[in-house]
Amino acid sequence: MTFRSYLVSSLMLSLVSVSAMASSVEVLHWWTAGGEAKAANVFRSYWQALGNEWQDSAISGGGGKSAMTVLKSRALSGTPPEAAHLKGSELQEWAALGFLRNLDHVARQGEWEKVLPEFVQHSVQSKGHYVAVPVGIHRVNWLWVNPQVFARYQLTPPETWPQLLTIARKLKQAGITPLAIGDDQWQLNILFEAIVLGEGGSDFYRRAFVQLDQTTLQSDTMLHLLELFHQLRDYISDDYGDIKWNQATHMLVEGSAAMQLMGDWVKGELTAANVIPGKDILCLPAPGTNGKFSYNLDSIAMFDVKDHQKQQAQLQLANMIMTADFQQAFNRVKGSIPVLQQQPLTSFDHCAQNSAQQLQQAIKEQQLVPSMAEGMANSSYVRLAIGDVLSGYFNNPDGDAKLAARQLARAVLSAQR
Structure with a gap:
């Protein structure tokens, strides 16, 4: 179906009864970086093409911390937006507080249980009820590589973390920043979770970040992973404290950095810079995570x-998001893959197609794990507690792995109370 025919059919065959007047929704989100902003524009254009009004509440700040602060203020003052970008633990926390609308009737009409993977269904449910509309699936454990830099120094992309360290030493000697990363807590969390998944394995990862097992958090394996994490501080930019994630991607594109460990939202920045993902910049599983998928x-x-027109607008927005046409258009730009099962990805780039294949493999082989860094594995309190420990340890030149492991275990225990 073409975009034009989709719009016509959506107007005539809406899954919900809507007013003849234009619907208006305010959407709060933090898709403000170059590539993400383009995806937000796709979202807005689809809604407006249906004859509706879009009130954009875009709050800048990587990871959504600033957006959540604004949202809490709005909700407590009794003026929440009609829709907001929420996910993982924060979605569950808002649902538990009673702020979110039950979407079970929309899910029944759209047969979500048939068209969505089981893990997606569970991710947007609270106490067995749907409380959000899934938009796209991101894979977090990607290693992005500038192939020209690697070719210049006759290097092969790493498949293990020890190999990455060896390559990093050679690149540093050549005056190239081996790993592009900033000092945002969530960026460091992403780096560490990739190390845990790659070196520790999926079962260890689940014990540490999903089950929050105290013995696992203080184990010899965790000490080894923390030591490896700390070694990487020798191979980042001297000014990494001032680098945002999208700026790190630009370092990679320019060739001043050789690698970046980041989720596939990086592709939005690449395409915005007229760079072809999978060709000009390679997308590879983070070392040791081939076949594993952190989502x-x-x-x-x-x-x-309470307003009836706003309620109807919400339903229309939910149904629009769940159409195949919207899923294709939005996720192609965002860097993610559609949530709808059996979607053809022939128009997607090589990285997205590989991501979909890796997802199916991970589900089949029980190698699918929720991202700790992105708030999918546990509460926001636990995620922040882990991040505080990791950030303090990483930024301390004399960081002690044993002390960090003890602090990690205590911080996680305290955050659960």
């Missing part, structure tokens, strides 16, 4: 509002 799921939650 992050974007979703849009509908806040409980």
Whole structure:
């Protein structure tokens, strides 16, 4: 179906009864970086093409911390937006507080249980009820590589973390920043979770970050992983404290850095810079994670509002998000893959197609794990507690792995109370 025919059919055959007047929704999100902003524009254009009004509440700040602060203020003052980008633990916390609208009837009409993977269904449910609309699936454990830099120094992309360290030493001697990363807590969390998944394995990862097992958090394996994590501080930019994730991607594109460990939202920045993902910049599984999949799921939650027209607009927005045409258009730009099963990805780039294949393999072989760094594995309190310990340890030149492991275990235990 073409975009034009989709719009016509959507107007005539809407899954919900809507007013003849234009619907208006305010959407709060943090898709403000170059590539993400383009994806937000796709979202807005689809809604507006249906004759509706879009009120954009875009809050800048990587990871959504600033957006959550604004959202809390709005909700407590009784003026929440109709829709907001919420996911993982934060979605669950808002649902538990009673702010979100039950979407079970929309899910039944759209047969979500048939068209969505089981892990996606669970991710947008709270106490067995749907409280958000899934938008796209991101794979977090990607290693992005500048092939020209590697070719110049006759290097082969690493498949293990020890190999990455060896390559990093050679690149540093040549005056190239081996690993592009900033000092945002969530960026360091992504790096560490990739190390845990690659070196520790999926079962160890689940014990540490999903089950929060105290013995695992203080084990010899965890000490080894923390030591490896700390070694990487020798191979980042001297000014990494001032680098945002999208700026790190630009370092990679320019060739001043050779690698970046980051989720596939990086592709939005690459395409915005006219760079072909999978060709000009390679997308490879983070070392040791081939066949493993750490997932992050974007979703849009509908806040409980009393106005009937706003309620109808929310339903229309939810149904639009779940159409195949929207899923294709949005996720191609965002860098993610559609949530709908059996979607053809022939128009997607090589990295997205590989991501979909790796997802199916990971589900089949039980190698699918929720991202700790992106708030999919546990509560926001636990995620922040882990991040505080990791950031303090990484930034301390004399960081002690044994002390960090003890601090990690204590911080996680305290955050659960």
